[in-house]
Amino acid sequence: MWHYFSHLKGSNTFKPLIYFSEGSTWNDDNPWINLKHLTERVWNPQNADILFLAGKDWLALERSGPLSHNIPIVNLIQGVRHVDLADIRSTFLRNRAVRICVSEEVAECLRETRRINGPLFTISNGIDIDELPVKKEWFQRSTDVLIAGLKNPELARKLADRFRKSNIAVEVLLTSLPRRMLLEKFNQSKIVVLLPYETEGFFLPALEAIALGTLVICPDCIGNRSFCIDGTNCFMPKYSLFEIVHVTEKALSLDPSTRQRLFDAAGKTMMRHSLCNEKNEFLAIMQDLASIW
Numbered sequence: 001m002w003h004y005f006s007h008l009k010g011s012n013t014f015k016p017l018i019y020f021s022e023g024s025t026w027n028d029d030n031p032w033i034n035l036k037h038l039t040e041r042v043w044n045p046q047n048a049d050i051l052f053l054a055g056k057d058w059l060a061l062e063r064s065g066p067l068s069h070n071i072p073i074v075n076l077i078q079g080v081r082h083v084d085l086a087d088i089r090s091t092f093l094r095n096r097a098v099r100i101c102v103s104e105e106v107a108e109c110l111r112e113t114r115r116i117n118g119p120l121f122t123i124s125n126g127i128d129i130d131e132l133p134v135k136k137e138w139f140q141r142s143t144d145v146l147i148a149g150l151k152n153p154e155l156a157r158k159l160a161d162r163f164r165k166s167n168i169a170v171e172v173l174l175t176s177l178p179r180r181m182l183l184e185k186f187n188q189s190k191i192v193v194l195l196p197y198e199t200e201g202f203f204l205p206a207l208e209a210i211a212l213g214t215l216v217i218c219p220d221c222i223g224n225r226s227f228c229i230d231g232t233n234c235f236m237p238k239y240s241l242f243e244i245v246h247v248t249e250k251a252l253s254l255d256p257s258t259r260q261r262l263f264d265a266a267g268k269t270m271m272r273h274s275l276c277n278e279k280n281e282f283l284a285i286m287q288d289l290a291s292i293w
Contacts, residue, residue: 001003001056002031003126003134004076008281009038012020016052021060021261025038025054029178049076058092074286077209079111079201080222093117098285098292102202103223119292123284124226125202127270128279135189135213140258144169146214148205150176151197155241159193162245164277168252184210188190191251193244196221207273210234210266215251215259219246227273233265 008016015179018032019040030037033164045051045061046068050089053061076098082089093115101107133283145163149156163170182205186192186257192209194216201273205228209216216234218224230236235251237243254262285292 001076003053003128003248003275003278004282005032009284009288010279013283014050017048020095020135026072047205050286052076053097054078056089058095059088072289074289075099076109077101077106078199080106080199083109083113090115098289100285101281103226105222105225106201109222121281123278123281124273124286125204126273126275127204127207128275129211129270131183132208132211133184136187138213139188140174141188141190142169143171143189143215144183144252145171145193146185147172147195148182148194149174149195152195155244158241159244159248162241163248166249183208183212186214189214191215191217191248193248196224198239200224206233206234207269211270213266214262215262216266217251218247219244227269229265229269233262233269239256 005016005018006171008014014291017038017040020032024030026033043060043064045064048071049180049214050059051071051073053073055078073096075092077099078237081087082093091109094117096117098119098225099110099116100123101110102125103125104122107120110116110120111262142233145168147156147159147170149159156172156174159172160172171189173182177185186209192280194203194206196203196206196218200220200221202223206216206224210227210233216228216230218234218236219239222237228234228236235247239248280281
């Protein structure tokens with residue numbers, strides 16, 4: 001959301017404003033902390049020329065009553081939960097909107113529902129390279145294996161036990177960290193084992209870890225298929241204890257030339273997922289929104 005807001009803010013055409021509900025957190029983890037002059041104190045969608053919604057923002061729109069005129073709505077879709085009939089997000093698909101999916105996998109899931117009201121676009125998530133810490137060399141990294149296990153703590157603990165028995169220096173993350181701290185953890189690790197939910201919309205941490213020059217081990221979670229290429233820029237074992245242990249031990253023993261080949265492919269992946277590409281594709285839609293809507 002911050003990136004899309006920034007894309008508009010940096011343009012010569014749009015002036016973005018954002019509404020925060022009462023009780024929102026205002027500290028250094030909130031990127032709008034120094035931009036309060038661009039925040040709205042009162043939620044009044046009638047005043048907007050264009051509305052940008054994501055997640056459950058539709059509920060706030062419903063509570064405000066019908067719009068008095070035909071305001072274009074852009075809806076960012078960041079996951080596949082919208083196709084689950086048990087999830088309230090699925091009911092929003094009937095609402096007219098210009099939808100932007102963060103991966104082609106998400107877009108295809110939405111198309112298969114045959115319930116989409118309005119045009120559908122895909123803009124792959126981009127990464128701001130300038131926000132990343134300076135990439136450490138392989139020999140400078142103090143942790144052999146980092147397990148990001150917040151979304152699957154039971155498996156994370158089992159993996160850590162197996163690695164420790166093999167005298168592998170392992171660290172396990174089971175709590176949420178500020179993004180800058182998480183990125184530094186990635187940067188200190190030779191291998192990052194990521195345990196996503198079984199289905200994700202894009203799973204940005206995998207791309208961030210790839211960008212920081214770690215060997216990434218991440219099972220298939222649908223939304224990572226466009227940038228996680230097994231054996232080319234990362235490893236994608238089956239989502240099981242045995243398979244992840246086996247692949248991780250294999251990755252630790254790679255010869256330098258094979259490891260460098262993976263890193264070279266990772267660099268090419270990052271070129272395709274730059275924040276600049278994301279910005280250009282989004283602004284192209286916004287500039288043509290009148291005809292698209």
